Amino acid sequence: MKVPVDLGRRAYDVSLGAGVRHELAALIQERAPRAREAVVITSASLRAQPWFDVETGLEQHVIEVPDGESAKSWSTLERVSEELATCRLSRHDVIVGVGGGAITDLAGFVAGIYLRGVGVVHVPTSLVGQVDAAIGGKTAVNLRAGKNLVGAIHQPLGVLCDSEVLATLSERDRLGGLAEVAKCWLLEDRRASDLASASLEDLILLAVRLKAGIVMMDETEIGQRALLNYGHTLGHALEILALERGRDELRHGEAVAIGLGFAVRLAHAMGRVGALEVANHDEVLSTLGLSWRLGGGDSIDSLVRAMAHDKKAHHDLTFVLPGAAGFEVVHHVPDGLVREVLEKFRGE
Ligand SMILES: NC(=O)c1ccc[n+]([C@@H]2O[C@H](COP(=O)([O-])OP(=O)(O)OC[C@H]3O[C@@H](n4cnc5c(N)ncnc54)[C@H](O)[C@@H]3O)[C@@H](O)[C@H]2O)c1
Known part of the structure; x- marks a missing residue:
């Protein structure tokens, strides 16, 4: 099942169903044909889940961030940006956010500002992520003064809402x-x-x-x-x-x-x-x-x-x-x- 988000040149689909996470490599190939490297942003605890078998079909790096709101901190944003540079991610490459709304918000924001914008695909793993956070391009990190105070609108290349991953949700x-x-x-x-x-x-x-x-x-x-x-x-x-x-x-x-x-x-x-x-x-x-x-x-x-x-x-x-x-x-x-x-x- 695909739900289109028709935004002209920035249009993309939200794919839903059991096992759609396995469409990741094909989606990247279609939407970012010049990509050679992919950086997956996720957390250690999600990486340990039985369903975590993310395959981008490219040279793949993984950057781990904390679970929950701590992922959306200025210091995590800085560290992730430095790690992207160390991976030599180019403008043609892609970032993949695998996690709840906190991780897709961070992954989307860093994708929006690194090299003034690289492609991002979201694989939302929480219910909030699938029904809300990963769709629509709003991205942000928090400041001490409040939530989501620094952010940007950066639409993803696609969103894969896999119902199988929800089985491990608390x-x-x-x-x-x-x-x-x-x-x-x-x-x-x-x-x-x-x-x-x-x-x-x-x-x-x-x-x-x-x-x-x-x-x-x-x-x-x-x-x-x-x-x-x-x-x-x-x-x-x-x-x-x-x-x-x-x-x-x-x-x-x-x-x-x-x-x-x-x-x-x-x-x-x-x-x-x-x-x-x-x-x-x-x-x-x-x-x-x-x-x-x-x-x-x-x-x-x-x-x-x-x-x-x-x-x-x-x-x-x-x-x-x-x-x-x-x-x-x-x-x-x-x-x-x-x-x-x-x-x-x-x-x-
Ligand atoms: N960008 C938007 O439009 C938008 C919309 C709504 C919410 N948000 C943001 O989303 C965040 C809230 O998202 P959330 O509720 O997903 O919280 P979250 O990302 O903090 O995730 C909650 C917890 O669930 C865990 N988790 C996620 N998927 C799991 C899975 N499949 N199995 C086991 N554990 C799993 C995470 O590791 C985390 O510990 C907030 O930061 C909010 O501001 C953004």
């Missing part, structure tokens, strides 16, 4: 990916009752099609692409506050699930949707095994402050919200209303 990382899937299901205005007949492959395909379609309409996020931030205003705030306390307390997906539960309640309080839509959101989230309950760890004040400082919020309370005209970005949501809905939500 339950927490699987659920994290399902939160992004829930977001897509809801953005597509689907009912919870239809989830029962959908396989994981169907859900991945739905999410990939949605993301590819939105990226084709709005590659650089001047409009429609912002809708993919549904559930992320409160989600990011919860994530930032959790990160300040301790790294592993709350994952991105867990925060997004709560953010989705809150966003629909806010839309309901603003008269944009009825109670049935709130119930549908809750049922979608719980059917996928996601908890949307807001714990008591953060004060309402700190949540509101963090939401107003979100880098996509432009210093006011901005949410993607459903409504009669579909989903839209709503700016200047009154502070008092946000607090009131948060209080009620916490009490549920």
Whole structure:
């Protein structure tokens, strides 16, 4: 199964299915026919997985980076760039990112800036990577001041989403990916009752099609692409506050699930949707095994402050919200209303 991301000269396909990682060498040959060397960026723990049999068909080097967000650090970026130079990677050669969203974000960014741009192929190995991070060309590393603050848009030559590699994913990382899937299901205005007949492959395909379609309409996020931030205003705030306390307390997906539960309640309080839509959101989230309950760890004040400082919020309370005209970005949501809905939500 292939989903096209038609961006003119930068068009590529996202291939999905069991075993598609074995198409890597053929993809590189087709999209980078002059390549002689390939550098695979991955982690030691992923390299030890039973499915790790990456074959580029070229002279192959492997650069290992840490798992998780540490891959997206300035120091890792510098080390990887130096290692690419040591491998004498040329502009015709390719980089292959094999890993979760953190590794494909790093691999995509270094590919975007090394020699002012070399080709990159992503083999996303996490659910978040397959349904979101590896598609659309957004790449970045983190700064101490915040996540993804230095980055670029660098579209890959292709993305291979192999369902076989997901078998080794931890339950927490699987659920994290399902939160992004829930977001897509809801953005597509689907009912919870239809989830029962959908396989994981169907859900991945739905999410990939949605993301590819939105990226084709709005590659650089001047409009429609912002809708993919549904559930992320409160989600990011919860994530930032959790990160300040301790790294592993709350994952991105867990925060997004709560953010989705809150966003629909806010839309309901603003008269944009009825109670049935709130119930549908809750049922979608719980059917996928996601908890949307807001714990008591953060004060309402700190949540509101963090939401107003979100880098996509432009210093006011901005949410993607459903409504009669579909989903839209709503700016200047009154502070008092946000607090009131948060209080009620916490009490549920
Ligand atoms: N570029 C984008 O458009 C975009 C979109 C969404 C998220 N992101 C970024 O993606 C990152 C989150 O991605 P993530 O949730 O994949 O986290 P991650 O990359 O940190 O991976 C989570 C953990 O899962 C492990 N893992 C990955 N695949 C595995 C497998 N098949 N088997 C066993 N373990 C595996 C990783 O080693 C890691 O320990 C964040 O940095 C986020 O900013 C980017």
